[in-house]
Amino acid sequence: MSLISAVNLNKVYGSGDTAVTALKGVSLQVEPGEFMAIMGPSGCGKSTLLHLLGGLDRPTSGTVMIDGHNLSDLPDNKLTEIRRRRIGFIFQFFNLIPVLNAVENTALPITLDGVRPGEAKARATEWLRKIGLGDRLDHRPDQLSGGQQQRVAVARALVADPALILADEPTGNLDTRASEEIAALLRQVANEWGRAVVIVTHDPRIAAYADRIIFLKDGAIVDQTVLEPRSYDNGQGAEMVAGKLQAMGD
């Protein structure tokens, strides 16, 4: 069974003359351990799709199933619980709580879930060490570089052992080197730790790390590409993706 199953998703903002259709009949599946990228021009509905998949917003019509739960049917508290336990989120601007240090930020999802502080701290510390931030445990966000803050955000997304990681432009605010590091880390999340990863990105080099890329235009899926393993190594994957984007723009 697919981890995510989205069927005929439509999302309309506003109503009447001011109504704007953000998504039109989008259907897709994401398998456990799969790394999927969503690409497309600005305003094509990428982030909207990601938010619907994460239960951050509700579709106007259509269904999103995660682990067999239909998100449209769930009340707010149940949806909150699913987000807390089954989904990890990563955003472009890291969105760490500025008054908490790296360990506390990482531990937030499980702390909110009622895990004892000692255990939450231990699990957060373990994840931070795994992603190479063992020497920055007590640093607050303003004492970390952008790449390090995003790594903390990745650790935070992983700490609750979710089945799914959703990342909205995770490298959009990082330099080239840090972007590559984060992309490689997300690849590792899928490969080694078996989580499904769905990212929205503009960057063909980052998208090349994925197993599959979905191209959106005007709110609809216009193309899908399955990439060869490790196609990001020689740059061919990135070139191919850039070519497709170019074609879509034309």
Added chain:
Amino acid sequence: MNIQLTLAARYLRGRKLRTALTTLAIFFGVLVLFGMNTLLPAFTRAFQGNILAAAGQVDATVTLKTGDAFDAAVADRVAGVEGVRAVSRLLDRTINLPVDYLDNDPALPDPATALSLVGLDVAQATALHAYQVSDGRFLEAGDTDATVISRSLAELLGLGVGDGLTLPTPTGEQTLTIVGLLPPRTQLGDEEVLVTLPQAQAMLAMPGLINAVETNFEPVNEAERAAVEDAILAELGDTFQLGALSSNIELLANLTVAQGIFTLLGVLALLMGGFIIFNTFRTVVTERRRDIGMLRTLGASRRTILGTFLAEGLIQGVVGTALGLLGGYGLGWLGVTALAPLMSRMIHLDIGAPVVSPALVIGSVIVGVGVRLVSGMSSSWPMRNTLSRLMPLAAAMRSAGTSYLTAIEPNVSPWATTCTTCTGAGVPGVSVTPAVASAVASDAAESDGAAVSIGSGVAVAVAVAGGASA
């Protein structure tokens, strides 16, 4: 420590100046409320204590709670209560003297600025009190224009037995003949000018009225005396009160009024503090939308978000109130220390220490903490949609591209507006659909009341990617 308390403590620590100023608002409110309510009762207690010591023959004095005059027939109702041995009717009013009234010499300080005119029923008063007349005689029933004053007042005025004492009254100037002198006054308060009750009622234009009934009880044990007091109050109703005061009732009433005024000032100070906090937290909630949205995204329940704000309020309320209580006691102590020599010299009053009652402490804590909680929570109430029902999308989007936009096209609102529209040229790599931007903008408008402009206008993004730091 749970997550709400941790977050609350960190946010408070993260904004030290704001935290200090908000806490100060509570501190000063509680300071005034608590401080003045420890100081003034100290005066009242000392006042009552001194009077008790000086008027031991009187078991209780009946007055109206307002200090106003009442029908002399009330004394008969008191006398009718079982256990009451004797009563004495009094009409006691302060007469303020014009400048230089007594000495007629602007160069010298006035020997007295006010006197207490005390009209008494001679037969009843002498049954209760032993007046030690040292010169002349005491008042007799039927005396007209006669008075008895203390030797200290007589010396102050340079008068003796047989001399006339002229006083300003509501019915005009009245000259009284001094028929006797009492020992020098050692009690607090104004010097007394004793006259017969009818004389006082005529001078004050208050026929048939008195403002105190002194009583003596038959029983001697405490329980029975308390029962008599209860019976008197039951007879007269709750507009009356029993006290152990035999004179200077108006001074006590003034002290009570002053205490009420200072309590009101304290509450007003706290209310002002409340408004400051209300305003501050309006800003805080707006500033923290990103964090609130992120917490919701990560799975924080509405209760958790609300709990964080409550915990923040509780910490500040408790700290501010505790400091206010300490400061208030300090204020009371300083007041007592500063005023004690003056009061002792001027009105023979030994004030003692500030008075702290459990009720006052509990009341101050409730008011101090309550104002902080109510103002903090009510400030966020208009934004409850953001606080508790916020779809995390809004926060995620807003945080991804919060920009303060200054519109420069004439048909666009001139206000700096917050919205989440980021054009490709604005912040590289950020892509937000117009629909989402519009949805988020409408959310912002709903919760902030801010003017939101998105559209054809050319907007200048002023660099706040990442939002405000908390």
